[in-house]
Amino acid sequence: MALLTVNGLCAYYRTEVYGISRTVRAVDGVSFELYPNEIYGVAGESSCGKTTLIKVISGNTKPPLKAISGSVDYNFGDYKVDMLQVSQEELRRNIRWKEISYVMQGSMSVLNPVRKIIKTFEDIIDTHERIRDKKKFLEEAQTHVNRLGLPTEVLNAYPHQLSGGMRQRVAIALATVFHPSLISADEPTTALDVVVQRGVLQMVKDIQSESHNTVLLVTHDMAVHANVADRVMIMYAGRIMEEAPTERIFNAPLHPYTQHLIRSLPMIGERSNKASLRGTPPNLANPPGGCRFHPRCPFVMDVCRTEIPELVLVRERHRVACHLVKEGSQ
Amino acid sequence: MSANEKMLDVQHVTVEFHIGGLVGGSLLVAVNDISFSLDSDRPEIFTLAGESGSGKTTLSRVLLGDLVPTRGKVLFEGRDVALIRKRSEFKEFIKRVQPVFQNPFDTFNPLRRVDAYLFDTAMNFRMASNRSEAARVVDEALRNVGLSLDEVSRRYPHELSGGQIQRVSVARALISKPKLILADEPVSMVDASLRMEIVNLFRKLRDEQKVSVIYITHDLATAYYISDRIGIMLRGYIVESGPVEDVLVRPLHPYTQLLKESVPEPAPKERESWAKHIDLGTTEVKEYGRVGCKFAGRCPRVMDICRKVDPPDVQVGRQTVKCYLYKDSASAEVS
Numbered sequence: 025m026a027l028l029t030v031n032g033l034c035a036y037y038r039t040e041v042y043g044i045s046r047t048v049r050a051v052d053g054v055s056f057e058l059y060p061n062e063i064y065g066v067a068g069e070s071s072c073g074k075t076t077l078i079k080v081i082s083g084n085t086k087p088p089l090k091a092i093s094g095s096v097d098y099n100f101g102d103y104k105v106d107m108l109q110v111s112q113e114e115l116r117r118n119i120r121w122k123e124i125s126y127v128m129q130g131s132m133s134v135l136n137p138v139r140k141i142i143k144t145f146e147d148i149i150d151t152h153e154r155i156r157d158k159k160k161f162l163e164e165a166q167t168h169v170n171r172l173g174l175p176t177e178v179l180n181a182y183p184h185q186l187s188g189g190m191r192q193r194v195a196i197a198l199a200t201v202f203h204p205s206l207i208s209a210d211e212p213t214t215a216l217d218v219v220v221q222r223g224v225l226q227m228v229k230d231i232q233s234e235s236h237n238t239v240l241l242v243t244h245d246m247a248v249h250a251n252v253a254d255r256v257m258i259m260y261a262g263r264i265m266e267e268a269p270t271e272r273i274f275n276a277p278l279h280p281y282t283q284h285l286i287r288s289l290p291m292i293g294e295r296s297n298k299a300s301l302r303g304t305p306p307n308l309a310n311p312p313g314g315c316r317f318h319p320r321c322p323f324v325m326d327v328c329r330t331e332i333p334e335l336v337l338v339r340e341r342h343r344v345a346c347h348l349v350k351e352g353s354q
Numbered sequence: 355m356s357a358n359e360k361m362l363d364v365q366h367v368t369v370e371f372h373i374g375g376l377v378g379g380s381l382l383v384a385v386n387d388i389s390f391s392l393d394s395d396r397p398e399i400f401t402l403a404g405e406s407g408s409g410k411t412t413l414s415r416v417l418l419g420d421l422v423p424t425r426g427k428v429l430f431e432g433r434d435v436a437l438i439r440k441r442s443e444f445k446e447f448i449k450r451v452q453p454v455f456q457n458p459f460d461t462f463n464p465l466r467r468v469d470a471y472l473f474d475t476a477m478n479f480r481m482a483s484n485r486s487e488a489a490r491v492v493d494e495a496l497r498n499v500g501l502s503l504d505e506v507s508r509r510y511p512h513e514l515s516g517g518q519i520q521r522v523s524v525a526r527a528l529i530s531k532p533k534l535i536l537a538d539e540p541v542s543m544v545d546a547s548l549r550m551e552i553v554n555l556f557r558k559l560r561d562e563q564k565v566s567v568i569y570i571t572h573d574l575a576t577a578y579y580i581s582d583r584i585g586i587m588l589r590g591y592i593v594e595s596g597p598v599e600d601v602l603v604r605p606l607h608p609y610t611q612l613l614k615e616s617v618p619e620p621a622p623k624e625r626e627s628w629a630k631h632i633d634l635g636t637t638e639v640k641e642y643g644r645v646g647c648k649f650a651g652r653c654p655r656v657m658d659i660c661r662k663v664d665p666p667d668v669q670v671g672r673q674t675v676k677c678y679l680y681k682d683s684a685s686a687e688v689s
Contacts, residue, residue, distance in 0.1 A: 069545040069546060069547055070516075070545055188406070217405035217406055217572060218405070218572070218574070218613060218616045218617050218618075219405065219612060219613060219616045219632065220405075221616070221618075222616040222618070222628065222632060223632055226629060226631060226632070229629065244545070244546055245546075245618075246546070246620050247575075247617070247618035247619060247620040248618055250618060250619065250620050250621055250622045250624075250625075251618040251619070251622070251624070251625050251628045251629070270622050271622050274620070274621055274622050275622075284547065285546065285547065286620070288546070288547065288549075288550050289546075289575070289620040290550070290553075290575040290576050290578065290579040291575060291578075291619065291620060291621075292574060292575055292578045292602050292603070292614065292617065293578070293602075293603055295578070295579060297554075298550045298553075298554075298579065299550060299551075299554070300517070300547060300548050300549070300550040300551035300554070301547045301548075304515035304517065304518065304548070305515065305545065305547070
């Protein structure tokens with residue numbers, strides 16, 4: 025059973041200033057499923073709609089962002105939620121932090137800079153489950169951070185006293201206090217150094233393999249996906265270009281965009297010439313017709329300019345949206 | 355100019371910052387006894403790589419004459435950069451050493467057209483005496499980065515993509531025909547599909563325009579791709595330096611080894627070794643104040659002496675490494 029089913033989701037930013045309306049199609053016809061016990065990676069360049077997608081599926085849709093069509097359905101065992109219809113009260117009380125939680129890039133903005141970490145723990149837990157026994161809560165908070173490999177001292181520190189990596193791990197510890205079914209992480213390690221990044225991602229992997237929940241990992245860094253994700257989705261200009269198990273994405277990519285992304289990655293020990301794609305990512309307020317990648321595609325055909333390629337299943341668990349690739353061909 | 359004259363000679367540069375109150379407080383050594391040099395007749399790309407807080411940017415400020423080092427000096431073409439006082443002399447210096455910064459959208463004022471900056475630079479450095487001549491100079495610089503004046507003229511920063519605007523900022527640096535470009539994290543704000551074009555551009559400048567580049571980055575993969583030599587920085591020290599094929603392929607210092615191992619390979623085959631657990635320090639400030647080797651707290655091969663006295667620079671093959679492990683085997687081949 026899928027934990028999350030997204031079907032034909034379109035989410036646009038609509039603004040109207042002085043009578044001029046503008047629509048930015050950040051997520052345009054996206055369908056995918058998340059299953060329990062997996063790490064699902066979402067890759068793409070900036071402004072390809074990754075963050076918008078996370079916002080919509082975690083219920084943070086605020087104007088000007090609006091989900092225009094499609095569906096976002098969760099299935100938490102005996103508790104089913106339609107994320108596009110659910111009330112804010114329900115979302116706050118029963119879903120956020122308890123069933124789905126969110127780790128973002130700047131952990132400093134999650135942690136209150138003038139309160140000790142333990143107070144932030146208290147605030148979050150108190151909103152969801154009234155703290156009756158202060159002593160028991162303290163013990164539980166300690167066990168929780170220790171289990172994640174963090175020293176107990178962090179609870180009594182202020183955010184600025186911790187290093188960037190430690191802060192990010194505290195943010196992850198906060199996101200996991202209620203053992204949610206889905207943890208969404210939006211560029212959780214982008215601002216961190218490589219050694220720290222490795223430590224933080226290892227922690228995410230450990231948590232996942234221990235509690236068998238689902239992690240939705242959004243990052244532009246393909247190398248991170250190669251090492252962490254089980255399946256990877258490649259987004260470009262608001263659409264899914266390709267989705268496959270990590271192994272397939274890296275060893276047998278089918279979409280020209282994915283092929284380029286993989287080939288252009290520099291590696292230590294290998295110095296062959298790497299080229300950039302010609303052109304620039306499209307403006308989502310006025311995206312190109314047909315396949316959105318066609319102005320930059322080295323294999324462009326006439327049909328690409330007029331017809332939107334459908335996302336077809338080329339083999340088990342491998343979907344591609346390209347006119348060059350036929351359904352079930354692999 | 356003799357054959358091996360040094361264009362840039364950094365001699366034992368140390369920068370100390372005083373943090374805290376008037377009476378108490380502590381001393382933070384951001385850059386610690388760093389020396390390296392670039393030859394003037396052999397253009398090359400020299401990378402300074404390190405994590406945040408390793409002193410990369412502080413060092414680049416010293417090289418640009420923006421910060422006077424506490425000890426040591428920087429000689430550019432034989433002149434001490436810190437002693438440049440007169441405006442006209444500084445202009446001569448900065449004409450030959452040009453910076454490129456991390457975020458191109460911060461480099462340019464969003465309310466001003468980008469070509470205005472290019473024309474200003476051309477006029478300020480007296481590369482042109484009138485506007486039509488300036489247009490020619492600007493166009494030539496833009497062509498070196500794969501753009502042209504027609505493409506950027508009358509455009510505002512937001513009308514260009516991240517890759518384009520970063521190329522414009524490199525073009526701006528090229529207008530004065532510098533000998534050295536100091537690029538501080540020039541690709542970290544640029545999208546993956548456009549990153550390689552900036553990196554390739556530095557290679558092209560070295561080969562065709564004979565411009566040397568000091569490439570400051572935390573990204574070892576692009577560093578390996580473009581540079582000739584590399585210096586790995588840790589808490590103010592260069593702990594290992596040498597040709598990039600040696601330092602990044604066969605790292606000697608335990609820190610470089612950890613760093614290299616931590617760079618995720620963009621291929622799923624290395625997943626197991628990358629997932630091996632590592633020890634992270636809780637706070638960064640502690641490492642700065644540490645006596646002896648700054649890496650001693652995290653080093654898997656730490657010895658007693660590492661915690662007491664700063665390790666010496668040891669020459670092993672073509673690599674220079676600041677570590678006691680190689681002290682006795684100096685110049686010997688290390689397997």
